[in-house]
Amino acid sequence: MKKKPHLLVGHIRLLGLAALMTTGLTLQAQTRLTSGHTDIGIDYDSGFHLSVGFTAVEGGPEVDYEPDQAVLVALPPARTTVPSNPNFSFLGSPGSDIWILPQVQNTNLLFLGFGAEGIAPGTLRSNQLTMTLKKVAGPGLFAVYLTDGFGTPTKWFSSADAPGTDVQTIATGQHTHVNWAFSAPGDYTVTFQADALLPDGTPTSSGPVDYSFHVTGTPSTFLTKGHTDIGIDYDDGFQLSIGSTAVEGGPEVDYEPDQAVLVGLAASHTTVPNDPKFSFLGSPGSDIWILPQVQNTNLLFLGFGAEGIAPGTLRSNQLTMTLEKASGPGLFAAYLTDGFGTPTKWFSSADAPGTDVQTIATGQHTHINWAFSAPGDYTVTFQADALLPDSTPTSSGPVDYSFHVIGVPTTYLTKGHTDIDIGYDDATFELGISHGEPEQDFDVNNTVLVALAGAHTTVSANTNFSFLGSPGSDVWILPQVQDTNLLFLGFGAEDIDSGIFASNQLAMTLKYATGPGNFFVYLNDGFGTPTEWFSSEDAPGSDVRTISTGAHTHVNWAFSAPGDYTVVLQADAHLPDLTPVTTGIVYYSFHVVGTNENWINPTTPLLQVAAAGNTLDLSWPDHQGWILQSNSVSLTATNSWSPYPADGSTNVEAVTIGINPSKPNVFFRMVKP
Numbered sequence: 001m002k003k004k005p006h007l008l009v010g011h012i013r014l015l016g017l018a019a020l021m022t023t024g025l026t027l028q029a030q031t032r033l034t035s036g037h038t039d040i041g042i043d044y045d046s047g048f049h050l051s052v053g054f055t056a057v058e059g060g061p062e063v064d065y066e067p068d069q070a071v072l073v074a075l076p077p078a079r080t081t082v083p084s085n086p087n088f089s090f091l092g093s094p095g096s097d098i099w100i101l102p103q104v105q106n107t108n109l110l111f112l113g114f115g116a117e118g119i120a121p122g123t124l125r126s127n128q129l130t131m132t133l134k135k136v137a138g139p140g141l142f143a144v145y146l147t148d149g150f151g152t153p154t155k156w157f158s159s160a161d162a163p164g165t166d167v168q169t170i171a172t173g174q175h176t177h178v179n180w181a182f183s184a185p186g187d188y189t190v191t192f193q194a195d196a197l198l199p200d201g202t203p204t205s206s207g208p209v210d211y212s213f214h215v216t217g218t219p220s221t222f223l224t225k226g227h228t229d230i231g232i233d234y235d236d237g238f239q240l241s242i243g244s245t246a247v248e249g250g251p252e253v254d255y256e257p258d259q260a261v262l263v264g265l266a267a268s269h270t271t272v273p274n275d276p277k278f279s280f281l282g283s284p285g286s287d288i289w290i291l292p293q294v295q296n297t298n299l300l301f302l303g304f305g306a307e308g309i310a311p312g313t314l315r316s317n318q319l320t321m322t323l324e325k326a327s328g329p330g331l332f333a334a335y336l337t338d339g340f341g342t343p344t345k346w347f348s349s350a351d352a353p354g355t356d357v358q359t360i361a362t363g364q365h366t367h368i369n370w371a372f373s374a375p376g377d378y379t380v381t382f383q384a385d386a387l388l389p390d391s392t393p394t395s396s397g398p399v400d401y402s403f404h405v406i407g408v409p410t411t412y413l414t415k416g417h418t419d420i421d422i423g424y425d426d427a428t429f430e431l432g433i434s435h436g437e438p439e440q441d442f443d444v445n446n447t448v449l450v451a452l453a454g455a456h457t458t459v460s461a462n463t464n465f466s467f468l469g470s471p472g473s474d475v476w477i478l479p480q481v482q483d484t485n486l487l488f489l490g491f492g493a494e495d496i497d498s499g500i501f502a503s504n505q506l507a508m509t510l511k512y513a514t515g516p517g518n519f520f521v522y523l524n525d526g527f528g529t530p531t532e533w534f535s536s537e538d539a540p541g542s543d544v545r546t547i548s549t550g551a552h553t554h555v556n557w558a559f560s561a562p563g564d565y566t567v568v569l570q571a572d573a574h575l576p577d578l579t580p581v582t583t584g585i586v587y588y589s590f591h592v593v594g595t596n597e598n599w600i601n602p603t604t605p606l607l608q609v610a611a612a613g614n615t616l617d618l619s620w621p622d623h624q625g626w627i628l629q630s631n632s633v634s635l636t637a638t639n640s641w642s643p644y645p646a647d648g649s650t651n652v653e654a655v656t657i658g659i660n661p662s663k664p665n666v667f668f669r670m671v672k673p
Helices: 007-023 086-091 276-281 463-468
Strands: 031-033 036-044 048-055 063-065 070-074 079-081 097-101 110-115 128-137 142-147 153-158 166-171 175-177 179-182 186-197 203-205 209-215 221-223 226-234 238-245 253-255 260-264 269-271 287-291 300-305 318-327 332-337 343-348 357-361 365-367 369-372 376-387 393-395 399-405 411-413 416-425 428-435 440-442 447-451 456-458 474-478 487-492 505-514 519-524 530-535 543-548 552-554 556-559 563-574 580-582 586-592 608-612 615-619 627-631 654-658 667-671
Touching (some): 048 070, 086 153, 226 376, 416 563, 530 543
Parallel strands (some): 031 070, 221 260, 411 447
Antiparallel strands (some): 142 153, 318 376, 376 399, 474 556, 608 615
């Protein structure tokens, strides 16, 4: 890490100040670093220079930032719990929440260390320096520690200790990665100071230097429908939030930005129109997911709401909203269409970060179109800026919003042995879906788990089952004992070898569940007594179940109403050295078929063929309701197709056909009624 010139940065800041005075915009030089190899850079050239060195791709170029130009971010997957090992008691009580940026690289998190490799030998006495934790400000405990090859921690720094008493010696010419721990989400300011002696014994110091950290809380709410706004308020400073109203005219619930995920359901999928005015969304016909500016009760209705800011609070009764950056698997864009359907682009991740700025009037709220070109997780960072009546600039600083876009279903699983598949391979902890025998893996993002109408029953009068509802009320259950006419769904961790995780176990958490009714998972013992595992009626994230590796367990999955459900799960574990690992949150889609619903798998079936002797076996798994047709004339004889069997039965998924040698050419096809 080399010391860099600062003249250009200073020049940019002066230009930013001039722009601020003329336009009311503030220039925030902070960059949010969320993943990649990063160091607290320590250099010496006629004096200490502390910085932040960042490499997005291992082996790629390093970018250096001044400490006040970067925010070091711990994303939600950094969250774990304090182990029961007493060696880690300095982090908190066993089982309590802790967010850790680990010393072993996890590509989904910031890989943060101390780097003094740019200091040449002989620059400092004994080729060493000391780093002191001067102070910490934040909502929780801050600690830094190093674990050895046996997983035993050595505490370096802790905000629980007296300021200035935690001092660590660092060798020049090297860099070291450590674990960075935070006990609560929010913003932290961590102040370090580097000190050393020069070869002649002269002391030298960097003085106190502040570093900014942001710990992203684990979302507790997933918003899929209803009137929702990016809330913009001002009371001695900007406050950005999320305001959501489940039922129009009902009460509004406000969330901190890191408490909620804004979800684009699969129903938001469409294609880019063949109109050049929409070319900023992609090529005509390409996939696009849109949360529209005109309310659709089946989707999130999302806008910007500044109606809580009273007239006269801000100069000209307006503010600006800037797209600081957007990250995700595809393009992000927001735009407004006029009465003639002509779009005006507000924001786009294709533009340079910080260049898309939109003026918003106070006292109002506006709904716009939110577009995403691919399914998956997005982080969209906005910043609100304004001038007060006396021309004092004010800013919210960058604020992250989380979006999740659900892919278009390509597979619906309705019957057969199926598992929530739990795997750990090549240091990657993952949740998936496995189905069938032999087992086949399916993509969680475009697979729907279906509870057919045959799953419908009523709640037992046995009081042990009162958590499902009142006796006699409707409930749909995918049972823990296999019923060949229904999905047989469990949790499968049998592919995780013994010794991979501490105690050979992991924790499965129900982060959230949303749908037209309640959702439950429970296990019956040998006497039929249920033990409740998960319930959508409990606080999000409070239901945690221990699962043994090397095994799989089938449970009962219950739904109190028909319709579409989104169930959000997360698996967490510790490696033998107590390094935490997590899958992060994973979204599972369920569809529960109503008793009066004529549901047929909408995807085109794959006709499976097997010949044996004089018979032909045809099957179309998971597609009951489709009709098999045959044609013994030719493919061009379009009027010669007829159902097989002749009654056009829709309640089968397989037939056995005797081969008639007198008919050498017989064609078969599937038709959706």
